[in-house]
Amino acid sequence: MNYTIKNDILNIEISSFGAELQSIKKNNVEYLWQGDEKSWKNRATNIFPFIGRMQExxxxxxxxxxxxxxxxLARHTDFIVDKAEDNxxxxxxxSNEDTLKNYPFVFDYFITYEIKDNTLFITSKVVNKDSKPMYxxxxxxxxxxxxxxxSLNFEDYYLEFDNCFNPNNIRVSQIGLVTHKEAFPLKDNKILNLTHSLFDNDALILDNLSKGVTLKSDKDDKSVYVKYENMTYLGIxxxxxxxxxxxxxxxxxxxPGRGGIIEDIEKQDSLICLDASKEYENTWSISIN
Structure with a gap:
């Protein structure tokens, strides 16, 4: 089932299936990809409890x-609505009997969407209801x-990061498993010009992050700003x-998992370890300018 939240600036539609965004509109202009079975059928997948793929x-x-x-698992789950307001x-x-077959932890996972002015805030909260740490x-x-x-082209747009930084690109194989990392210089240490060929070898995964990035064009007065102050990596x-x-x-x-290695999740360095009966919360946002 789809739900709508809105204010005087933004109109947001979300599906209960996967708690996935379906639409982000400002002044009746759609900013969110609407899915295509021929290329990528999804729109805004929520990722939990693992990112990307694992060996085998x-x-x-x-x-x-x-x-x-x-x-x-979250992307395949029909969420319930815990609370709903206009904005x-x-x-x-x-967790239930089915999730425990693939992920042996007892938990609640909440996704909150809240509009403030021209910004949509997305908050993930994980509650460990188990008697052991969860990863x-x-x-x-x-x-x-x-x-x-x-009327413009893909190549007319670029990503401009908030601050100058020197990221590495965490390289992945053709099947999306981590292989190695290498330096990934940006133009003026903050600009990534978009070309289709950037993604010939799958995603770019950047580390050493700035705290936000703007999708923009010098030929367009519309832009999208994504802020991610408490995230460690950025996939593009x-x-x-x-x-x-x-x-x-x-x-x-x-x-994601490393190529050639069946990960032991207690030893997978990048995972969050949440102690029994504790909560974890992380907020990022999308601003439509």
Whole structure:
């Protein structure tokens, strides 16, 4: 089922399935990719409890192997609505017999969408209801229509980061598993010009982050700003080797699995470890300018 929140500036639509954004509109202009079965059918996948893929689609915990598909369980779950207001809605996912088969932890996972002025805030909260620590990653995967102005081209747009920085690109294989990292210089230490060929080898995954990035063009007065102060990595992606009209800007807390290694999640360095009966919360945002 789809739900709508709005104010005088933004109109936001979200599906209970995956608690996934379906639409971001300002002045009746759509900014969110609307999905295409031929290239990428999703729009803004919520990632939990694992980001990306794992070797052979599995991991181990306490010596036992578990299967886990790409980007985890939340994307395949029909969330319930925990609370709804005009400009705010909270979705909830709870562990059950089915999730325990793939992820042996008892938890509640909340996703809150709240509009303030021209900004949509997305907050993930994980509640560990188990008697042991749980290990997880969270992330967003929104695709933004590019070009925003349909009379322009994809290559007319670029990403401008808040601050100058010197990222590494965490390289992944053709099947999305981490292989190595290498320096990834930016123009003037803060600009990434968009070209379709950037994604021929799958996603760019940047570390040493600034705290936000703007999708913009010098030929367009419209832009999208994504802020991710408490995230560790930023995925940037579109369908490899295709000239598609979107780019995904993906704040992540952790990394996919490594190629050739069945990860033991207690030892996977980038995962969050949340002690029993504790809560974890992380907020990022999308501003439409």
């Amino acid at each position: 689609g599995k991991y181990t915990y306490k010596g036992k192997a578990y299967e886990m598909g790409s980007h985890g 705010k809605i909270i979705f909830k996912m709870t 997880f990653g969270i992330g967003g995967h929104p695709g933004f229509i590019t070009p925003i102005n349909r 992606w579109h369908t490899p080797k295709e000239n598609v009209d979107f780019v995904c800007i993906e704040p992540w807390t952790s990394l």
